[in-house]
Amino acid sequence: MKKWIALLAAAVLLLGLTACKKQEVESDRIAKIKEAGVLVVGTSADYPPYEFHIDENGEDKIVGFDMALSRRFAEELGVELKIVDMPFDGLLISLDEGMFDFVMAGLTPRADRAEFVDFTDIFFVNKQVTIIRKADADKYKTTADFKGVPIGVQRNTVQEEIAADLTGEENVIKLVKFPDLIIELSNGKIEAICCNIMTAASYVSGNDDLMVNDCGIVYENTGFAGAVKKGDAELLAFLNEMIVKVKEDGSLDRYVEEAAAQSGAAKLLEDEEEETGEGEAEGAEGEAELETVSG
Structure with a gap:
């Protein structure tokens, strides 16, 4: 594996469903x-x-x-x-x-x-990352680099909270459909999309101008x-x-x-793993982490 x-x-x-009426x-x-x-x-x-x-x-x-x-x-x-x-x-x-x-x-x-x-x-x-334009790779390296810039998220997701922590609530752009976020990023309307790494990799795989940016987001839930x-x-x-x-x-x-x-x-x-040269020792550490999470 x-x-x-x-x-x-x-x-x-x-x-949140604050107005939701419970049904039997x-x-x-x-x-x-x-x-x-x-x-x-x-x-x-x-x-x-x-x-x-x-x-x-x-x-x-x-x-x-x-x-x-x-x-x-x-x-x-x-x-x-x-x-x-x-x-x-x-x-x-x-x-x-x-x-x-x-x-x-x-x-x-x-x-x-x-x-x-x-x-x-x-x-x-899963872990949380951002999607950014490849041209901005040197611009956004840490979470601090996103302060004050427009970040897109899918509406009513936990990424709203994560993005607000990164850039400030007033700079979070919330859209219903994820593909629309990709369009906004590609057109320069937003600077990043906040999402999980698997979804990020899925969308980036079909967009040569975009990249997954693991900037060190910490979010336990x-x-x-x-x-x-x-x-x-x-x-x-x-x-x-x-x-x-x-x-x-x-x-x-x-x-x-x-x-x-x-x-x-x-x-x-997998290509990113090969490029970064991550080895078996790190893989063993990951297995230990997995065992802890699984209980």
């Missing part, structure tokens, strides 16, 4: 899902390698790490998986309203969100999880059991590797 997988794989990022959860959830023959997941498929669109034999398909996990959940129940793709900032409201059974969208559990949804166990840990409606204990227990299972049987690592390869993130990260 590649060192970057060992460092990142382990065991997201939505609105039906009993016998698993039985009813099986009876319906379908498990419905909500996502925002502009966030590779977790969820993104590809053309497969002329047909649009949503793939990615989160979607591979979701398909595994459905397979275990013996039902079909239905994917509902919608803007990121509406996912938790729609979950509460019963539009889908659960959400997988690069979600980071936070206390404010946990008032309205229940999160699964964390199954992946970087674990990814799924979410169910508040009080949906039976479905939550099933998802957590499956998370343990895919960790133990090695599927989790395989899903990460396949999605990263498909999105282009894997090649870029």
Whole structure:
């Protein structure tokens, strides 16, 4: 397994829902899902390698790490998986309203969100970086270099908080769709995009003028999880059991590797490893860190 997988794989990022109205959860959830023959997941498929669109034999398909996990959940129940793709900032409201059974969208559990949804166990840990123009490589080397410059983030994500710490709240540009951030950066409207390293590598792999900038952002709350409606204990227990299972049987690592390869993130990260000459000693340190995170 590649060192970057060992460092990142382990065991997201939505609105606070302060006006969300809690809905009652039906009993016998698993039985009813099986009876319906379908498990419905909500996502925002502009966030590779977790969820993104590809053309497969002329047909649009949503793939990615989160979607591979979701398909595994459905397979275990013996039902079909239905994917509902919608803007990121509406996912938790729609979950509460019963539009889908659960959400997988690069979600980071936070206390404010946990008032309205229940999160699964964390199954992946990532690090935060920025995307910048290659021409600005010498301009932005540390977090201090971003003070006072416009930084773009996807709206209602934890990156709003991170970017505010970097540049000041008044300089954070919040957009609904991640691809629009790439356009704004390429056109010089913003100086950087704040996101996780896997998504950064995925987008940079298709943009020769951009680069991943690991400027030393420190943000501890970087674990990814799924979410169910508040009080949906039976479905939550099933998802957590499956998370343990895919960790133990090695599927989790395989899903990460396949999605990263498909999105282009894997090649870029591996090329950067070779360029920086990172060795086996650092890889061993990463394994130790992974063991600590996984408990």
